[in-house]
Each structure stands twice: as C-alpha cells, then as structure tokens.
Amino acid sequence: MASYYCPTAILTDAQKAPTTFSLAVPALSHSPLNNNSGTPITPATTLDLPLWLAEMLAVSRPSGPASAPLATLDMPSALGPKVMNALTADATSVELRQQAQWFYGLGERMLELFEDEEMGAVLLNTFKKRALEIADKAQNTRTAQQGGDSGDFMSGLDETERQLFRAAHDGTHTVKRWFEATSRG
Incomplete structure (x- = not known):
C-alpha cells in the first residue's frame, strides 16, 4: 500500500x-x-x-x-471476468483507461482485499506485455511531449502506463542528448 x-x-x-x-x-x-x-x-x-x-x-x-x-x-467490473478474459487473450488490445483510470492501482488494492492468485497473474502478465509495447512506442515516438498524449495509443493507457511512457520517452531523449554532447566534446 x-x-x-x-x-x-x-x-x-x-x-x-x-x-x-x-x-x-x-x-x-x-x-x-x-x-x-x-x-x-x-x-x-x-x-x-x-x-x-x-x-x-x-x-x-x-x-x-x-x-x-x-x-x-x-469486485469492480474493471477487474471482472470479461476484462480478465480479454487481458488473457490479448493484453495489448484492452483499453485499460476505459476500465479504470488507475487500473493497476485498483488491481493492487483489490488483491490486498481478496486472495485471487489468478487475477494477480493476469495483471502481472498484462503489465509485462504492455510495458514492452509502451517502451517501444516511447523510444520511437518523436512527437510525444512530457505530459502530452501521442494519439490513440496514449488514450488507452492507465495512469501508471502513462507515467511509464513519459519516463521511457524522456530517458531515451536524455541519453541521445548526452551522446550528442559527449561526441562533440
């Protein structure tokens, strides 16, 4: 907590x-x-x-x-069987923000209250799969600005994923600037 x-x-x-x-x-x-x-x-x-x-x-x-x-x-409908089945089938196809703005936080809190190992495994697997896609998009998106959305992709991310996207995007650009600065000097 x-x-x-x-x-x-x-x-x-x-x-x-x-x-x-x-x-x-x-x-x-x-x-x-x-x-x-x-x-x-x-x-x-x-x-x-x-x-x-x-x-x-x-x-x-x-x-x-x-x-x-x-x-x-x-159990909130955001973590109900329909959503869990959809996440199991294809974790990247579900727009988590439509389920709950703080989807992973809600999942964490519900796991503190309910012992549901299967739900925990689905949420962990979902985060891993989606984090790979988020990292890829963050590194390859030139138009993303800190705090800004980059189209449809960002609209489906919950707040935790948005923070991850911003951190990965900013980190990539910081490393690029560092390489450029060190190669000149």
Whole structure:
C-alpha cells in the first residue's frame, strides 16, 4: 500500500467499487450516496462507493449481537471476468483507461482485499506485455511531449502506463542528448 499522503494512492482509493449493504442504514437516506434521497438504504442494496469507504464498511461490524459486516465489497467490473478474459487473450488490445483510470492501482488494492492468485497473474502478465509495447512506442515516438498524449495509443493507457511512457520517452531523449554532447566534446 502506498503512503497516506501519496496522490496516486488517494486517487486510486477514490475509484468506485460495488458495495452491497447487509443491514438497513436509515441515516444515509438523504445522502449523495443514495440517488433516491427519500428512501433509506435497505439490506441487499448495491451502491458504487469510493474504494476507501467501501473497504471501511466491509470491515466494520455493528455493535450488538449481529456479527455480519455492514456491507460486502464486490469486485469492480474493471477487474471482472470479461476484462480478465480479454487481458488473457490479448493484453495489448484492452483499453485499460476505459476500465479504470488507475487500473493497476485498483488491481493492487483489490488483491490486498481478496486472495485471487489468478487475477494477480493476469495483471502481472498484462503489465509485462504492455510495458514492452509502451517502451517501444516511447523510444520511437518523436512527437510525444512530457505530459502530452501521442494519439490513440496514449488514450488507452492507465495512469501508471502513462507515467511509464513519459519516463521511457524522456530517458531515451536524455541519453541521445548526452551522446550528442559527449561526441562533440
């Protein structure tokens, strides 16, 4: 888990995760969490909540004889079977940014909460395959500027991959400038 003050961790934890309530929660009836603001949240209601809140509800237990957690955290659709199957079939064809802006961060957080070795293996394999393509594009893209997109390729990258692209691109150009400077002197 990243540092509490890390912007990446904060943005990752702000991503939505489906949360199913186990108990009625009448105090949230006039809340932005519940779109139907006149009705309390009832058992079996599923809401997409920020990951940090969903996790807190999933580990919290009410006082008294009930021992069930307030809610259960479900796997986000970005990490569901359809996406995992698509990544297994061809990791480079999936636009991860459409799934989740911080896809790998979300995957890491969900792996902390759920023991799913198969998902971990798929995510690792996906990152490896996509990193090769990202490195190749970063070295061979002349128009990419730091912080800028280079067309359709960048639009499908999650934020981690975009940072990797920028680092590889900037590193390549820094090495080229160094070689040019040392060859003149």
